[in-house]
Amino acid sequence: MDVDACIESVRQCKYLAENDMRLLCNKLKEILAEESTVVPVQAPVTLCGDIHGQFYDLLKLLEVGGELPGVSYVFMGDFVDRGRYSLETLTLLLLLKVKYPDRITLTRGNHESRNVTRVYGFYDECLAKYQSSKVWEWCCTVFDYLPLAALIDGTVFCVHGGLSPELPSVDSIRTLFRMQELPQSGGPCDLLWSDPEAHVDSWAISPRGGGFLFGYVPTNAFxxxxxxxxxxxxxxxxxxxxxxxxADKNLVTLWSAPNYCYRCGNKAAILKIPDNRKAIFESDYRIFLENEVQGDVSSTAGPGSQYFL
Known part of the structure; x- marks a missing residue:
């Protein structure tokens, strides 16, 4: 497959032929199999939170943050579901990973699983666009190979969900066997499902049905x-x-899908980690997707794009 031609096509919000998707997924498995469960990353790097199939927002994010390979990225999961273009969003990220394997890190989110994507849109989208579930199955196999976390310069820990009482150290996460469907309990599940909670000191049951609520005590200890x-x-x-x-500001939640589900009206942010590891937020950009089915996008900036310290 011609990776450059595929990237150009997908950037026009066109999905690939089924055979190209098969080749792409097979190549991704080869690349991801060589990566650690906790990927070591060097600054400078830009971090991105949930995208959720909001394809045009991903293009805007790359415009605001800078295009590869000039900028290195870590995307922390939830590439699919909810949004209208999960397939194109995921495909573009996978193609960029093939073209620039050392400049983009993709970690797994709780939506990168068979159980969740059957319910929240990705399965149905693949079925509608390919008239079969083959592409969905190939993508789910790629999900199984995704790393569970990244560690920037040994000091910035990136994970989709949060902490686990079973995994007190980064080394304990490195030893996990990850190449499987995400289990419904245990350490790997906790990493992708847990949430911080200011009103909890230690650990509490999560209302999500997976993972835990964790407080400042385990956060400070980790x-x-x-x-x-x-x-x-x-x-x-x-x-x-x-x-x-x-209050210690040693944990931050980062969200990168503006106007989530095309109705929440929220802002999106990316987090830049420079060489000196001082975190800089680039926030306050908002994208309102109008007539998105026709690909007509209008972008409206927030009250002045700013850096937030």
């Missing part, structure tokens, strides 16, 4: 014991695009 300065996670819609749930 950071102290692993030499981590900042935990960056996504998984939760936050109106301003990012949010610090704890």
């Amino acid at each position: 950071c102290h014991n692993n030499g981590v300065e900042l935990i960056v996670r996504s998984h939760q819609l936050v109106d301003e695009g990012y949010n610090y749930p704890f």
Whole structure:
């Protein structure tokens, strides 16, 4: 397959032929199989939270953050479901991973699973566009190969959901066997489903039905014991695009799908980690998708694009 031609086609919001998707998924398995469960990444790098099939927002994100290979990226899961263009969103990210394997890191989200995508849109989208479930099955196999976390310069820990009482160290996460459908309980599940909660000191049952609510005590312990300065996670819609749930500001929620589900009116944010590891938020950009089925997109900036410290 011609990767450059495929990227150009997908950027026009066109999905690939079935055979090209088969070749792409097979290539991704080869690349991802060589990566650690916790991928080491060097700054400078730009971090991105949930995308959820909002394809035109992904294009805008790459415009705001900078195009590859000039900028290195970590995308922290939930590429699919909810939005109208999960297939094109995922395909573009996979193609970029093939073309620039050392410049883009894709970690798994809780929506990168067979059970969840059957309910929230990706399965139905693949079925409608290909008249079969083959592409969905190939993509789900790629999901099984995705790393569970990334570690930037040994000090910034990136994960989709949060912490687990079973996994007190980064080394304990590295030893996990990940190449399987996401289990409904246990450490890997917790990493992708858990949420921080300011009103919880330690651990509590999550209302999501998977993972835990965790407080400042395990957060501080994880950071102290692993030499981590900042935990960056996504998984939760936050109106301003990012949010610090704890006073110590050693954990931040990052959300990158503006106007989520085309009705929430929220902002989106990306997080840049420069060489000196001082986190800089680039936020306050908003995209309102109008007549998106026809591909007619109008972008409206928020009150002045700004850097947020």
